[in-house]
Amino acid sequence: MKEVRVAIVGAGWMGRAHATAFRTVPMVFGREPAMPVLEVVADVNEGAAKALAEEFGFARWTTDWRDVLGDPRVDVVDITTPNDLHPPIAIAAAEAGKHVYCEKPLANTAAEAKAMTDAAEKAGVVTLVGFNYLKNPGQGFAKAIIDKGEIGAVNLFRGTFDQDFMSDPDVPFSWRQDRKIAGSGALGDMASHTLSYSQYLVGEIDEVCGMTGTFIKERRVAAGGSGHSAKATADAPRRAVENDDVVQFLIRYTSGAMGVIEASRIGTGRKLWLTYEIQGSKGALFYTQERMNEVQLYRHTEPAAERGYKTVFIGPEHPNYGAFFPIPGIGLGYNDQKIIEAHDLVVAIATGKKAFPDFRFGLEINRVVDAVLKSVDERRWVKISEIA
Numbered sequence: 001m002k003e004v005r006v007a008i009v010g011a012g013w014m015g016r017a018h019a020t021a022f023r024t025v026p027m028v029f030g031r032e033p034a035m036p037v038l039e040v041v042a043d044v045n046e047g048a049a050k051a052l053a054e055e056f057g058f059a060r061w062t063t064d065w066r067d068v069l070g071d072p073r074v075d076v077v078d079i080t081t082p083n084d085l086h087p088p089i090a091i092a093a094a095e096a097g098k099h100v101y102c103e104k105p106l107a108n109t110a111a112e113a114k115a116m117t118d119a120a121e122k123a124g125v126v127t128l129v130g131f132n133y134l135k136n137p138g139q140g141f142a143k144a145i146i147d148k149g150e151i152g153a154v155n156l157f158r159g160t161f162d163q164d165f166m167s168d169p170d171v172p173f174s175w176r177q178d179r180k181i182a183g184s185g186a187l188g189d190m191a192s193h194t195l196s197y198s199q200y201l202v203g204e205i206d207e208v209c210g211m212t213g214t215f216i217k218e219r220r221v222a223a224g225g226s227g228h229s230a231k232a233t234a235d236a237p238r239r240a241v242e243n244d245d246v247v248q249f250l251i252r253y254t255s256g257a258m259g260v261i262e263a264s265r266i267g268t269g270r271k272l273w274l275t276y277e278i279q280g281s282k283g284a285l286f287y288t289q290e291r292m293n294e295v296q297l298y299r300h301t302e303p304a305a306e307r308g309y310k311t312v313f314i315g316p317e318h319p320n321y322g323a324f325f326p327i328p329g330i331g332l333g334y335n336d337q338k339i340i341e342a343h344d345l346v347v348a349i350a351t352g353k354k355a356f357p358d359f360r361f362g363l364e365i366n367r368v369v370d371a372v373l374k375s376v377d378e379r380r381w382v383k384i385s386e387i388a
């Protein structure tokens with residue numbers, strides 16, 4: 001039986017989610033065309049690396065990600081570190097001939113994302129970026145509806161990603177507020193997911209015009225934990241927040257369609273308000289990740305007296321759902337999207353095909369993020385073509 005041997009770099013929240021996904025792939029999708037094998041985990045935090053290795057049964061662990069590059073027992077390097085480490089690890093991994101699975105955003109700048117894409121394409125390795133919300137069977141359904149012309153020509157995309165995990169000013173400073181590590185804030189961390197819907201479902205963006213705001217100016221410095229698990233004492237010194245809590249931007253698509261995206265990490269009341277409404281000439285779609293097992297579909301072609309949004313529950317008729325359950329309505333969860341994502345990667349590697357969304361897809365999102373930042377700096381509309 002073929003194997004795809006995985007090195008995970010970064011044993012935090014996403015490292016754990018990816019390990020869970022790889023372990024579960026054969027139980028949901030079977031052992032063909034290849035079995036994922038948890039080979040090695042790398043984390044600068046020795047305790048985190050050791051704990052993940054022991055809990056999930058990795059063969060080895062290390063505190064230096066460079067150890068995995070020359071390891072002939074590794075087929076794919078899976079990057080789940082904070083954002084600034086994605087480029088050096090991905091480029092080194094591709095140059096070492098390893099396939100690369102990288103968390104989003106692909107990089108903090110389009111230039112870095114371009115260097116990663118070039119390195120991976122030159123090496124001919126499979127790449128996949130962790131825009132896992134695209135893996136919800138509901139998104140495959142929405143795409144098919146649009147592609148079949150059922151909602152007609154798309155006029156408007158309205159997308160959001162609001163969460164209130166940083167609404168409390170007592171939540172400590174973490175790497176997500178450090179511009180050098182995270183790049184932008186709500187824009188790169190959250191709106192990049194909304195952009196993945198926009199790019200998948202509506203298409204190429206021509207120009208953007210944005211604004212950003214930072215409402216909680218400083219936060220207590222954490223003494224331990226990483227990312228969302230950071231912990232600070234009440235008397236800890238404070239540090240200035242270096243990126244956006246909130247972003248809003250207008251979009252003009254190449255097709256002529258219009259759009260708007262808003263994201264907030266201090267979006268009080270919203271937990272995973274990752275949404276889109278897509279309005280077309282013949283119908284519309286609405287989706288929110290807070291109700292991830294439902295897609296709302298509206299057909300303007302129905303008799304006038306019967307028109308209205310209807311709820312489509314995801315089910316075995318939609319991509320990949322059937323691997324989990326034989327009937328609709330049971331419901332998938334966040335980790336199931338990661339299981340589908342990990343399976344897609346394993347299949348691509350085992351069959352020598354491309355995975356989706358690949359680095360080039362991630363690069364296009366980085367170009368839009370850079371264009372929004374340029375627009376904010378220069379207080380004007382910016383064409384995506386201005387970003388190399």
Ligand SMILES: NC(=O)c1ccc[n+]([C@@H]2O[C@H](COP(=O)([O-])OP(=O)(O)OC[C@H]3O[C@@H](n4cnc5c(N)ncnc54)[C@H](O)[C@@H]3O)[C@@H](O)[C@H]2O)c1
Pocket residue numbers: 009010011012013014015042043044045048063065080081082083085103104105130131132189226227228229
């Ligand atoms: N796709 C999604 O839904 C989703 C959700 C959360 C995070 N993410 C992305 O995943 C990545 C990680 O986020 P997280 O929330 O898991 O972060 P985290 O802070 O929980 O974990 C990051 C881990 O990386 C480790 N690390 C730091 N420097 C390292 C180095 N030099 N070598 C090896 N390990 C190192 C840290 O010790 C930590 O264990 C980010 O890029 C983030 O944007 C994606």
